[in-house]
Amino acid sequence: MAAAKRIGEPVLEVRDITLSFGGVRALLDVSLEIRAREILAIIGPNGAGKTSMLNVINGFYHPQEGTIAYKGRVRQRMRPHEAAEQGIARTFQNVALFRGMTTLDNIMTGRLLKMRRNFLWQTIHWGPALAEELEHRVFAERIIDFLEIESIRRTPVGQLPYGLQKRVELGRALAMEPELLLLDEPMAGMNVEEKEDMSRFILDVNDEFGTTIALIEHDMGVVMDISDRVVVLDYGRKIADGSPDQVRRDTAVIDAYLGVAHEA
Numbered sequence: 548m549a550a551a552k553r554i555g556e557p558v559l560e561v562r563d564i565t566l567s568f569g570g571v572r573a574l575l576d577v578s579l580e581i582r583a584r585e586i587l588a589i590i591g592p593n594g595a596g597k598t599s600m601l602n603v604i605n606g607f608y609h610p611q612e613g614t615i616a617y618k619g620r621v622r623q624r625m626r627p628h629e630a631a632e633q634g635i636a637r638t639f640q641n642v643a644l645f646r647g648m649t650t651l652d653n654i655m656t657g658r659l660l661k662m663r664r665n666f667l668w669q670t671i672h673w674g675p676a677l678a679e680e681l682e683h684r685v686f687a688e689r690i691i692d693f694l695e696i697e698s699i700r701r702t703p704v705g706q707l708p709y710g711l712q713k714r715v716e717l718g719r720a721l722a723m724e725p726e727l728l729l730l731d732e733p734m735a736g737m738n739v740e741e742k743e744d745m746s747r748f749i750l751d752v753n754d755e756f757g758t759t760i761a762l763i764e765h766d767m768g769v770v771m772d773i774s775d776r777v778v779v780l781d782y783g784r785k786i787a788d789g790s791p792d793q794v795r796r797d798t799a800v801i802d803a804y805l806g807v808a809h810e811a
């Protein structure tokens with residue numbers, strides 16, 4: 548249960564980040580931390596800089612100012628594959644899967660980082676490589692069980708409804724065995740039942756594997772239900788940071804959401 552959960556020290560510290568695209572300031576002097584084993588929600592109106600923040604954290608974007616420390620070490624210009632190797636996995640606002648490939652094969656792509664043996668080595672010594680591949684398949688099947696998607700394991704993901712595609716994408720991220728999982732609008736476009744399922748899986752991942760999670764979400768009901776802490780961005784600035792209850796009562800947050808200038 549959430550009450551028994553022990554939230555630890557920060558695993559990721561973002562300090563004074565500024566990110567611009569030409570004249571557009573996506574992030575302005577933003578600092579935040581993500582603490583071990585917490586579920587942090589990042590919220591804010593469209594264009595607030597939420598996706599940009601995840602892109603900075605996993606090395607897609609390189610900010611002009613500021614620093615990021617991961618597990619106590621300040622890192623310079625980390626690239627996405629390096630972030631992944633160090634245990635940061637993510638999903639995308641618009642599902643980014645291989646549409647022609649099955650659920651199982653998409654989840655297997657999340658194991659690629661874990662596969663030690665390269666292709667040349669495999670053609671020479673196919674025995675051990677085969678055994679290793681089998682191990683990864685077993686792991687992928689465990690994720691499929693966990694996410695309750697056995698019935699679609701052989702279905703090309705392009706044929707799946709959107710809600711299930713989002714679940715497969717979560718599966719691929721979990722296949723990387725991340726320490727820090729970044730989810731960009733994991734429930735966008737879902738119906739109520741699909742949102743409940745996804746909320747439960749996110750809570751289970753956090754609870755059973757101790758995975759630290761930062762997620763962007765628009766549904767305030769979901770945010771209040773599953774997050775330990777909430778950071779609010781507005782026009783690239785952080786305007787609030789606190790418990791769901793504190794943030795819900797914050798006047799700057801209420802203004803940002805009810806303000807007139809936020810037609811996306």
Ligand SMILES: Nc1ncnc2c1ncn2[C@@H]1O[C@H](COP(=O)(O)OP(=O)(O)O)[C@@H](O)[C@H]1O
Nearest residue numbers: 568571572573592593594595596597598599600
């Ligand atoms: N690659 C990019 N090139 C140019 N502008 C960008 C890029 N990514 C984001 N932006 C701009 O940065 C601002 C924040 O965008 P984004 O981080 O996607 O917001 P959110 O996810 O909160 O809706 C927007 O004005 C957006 O147009």
Ligand SMILES: [Mg+2]
Nearest residue numbers: 597598599640
């Ligand atoms: Mg976004």
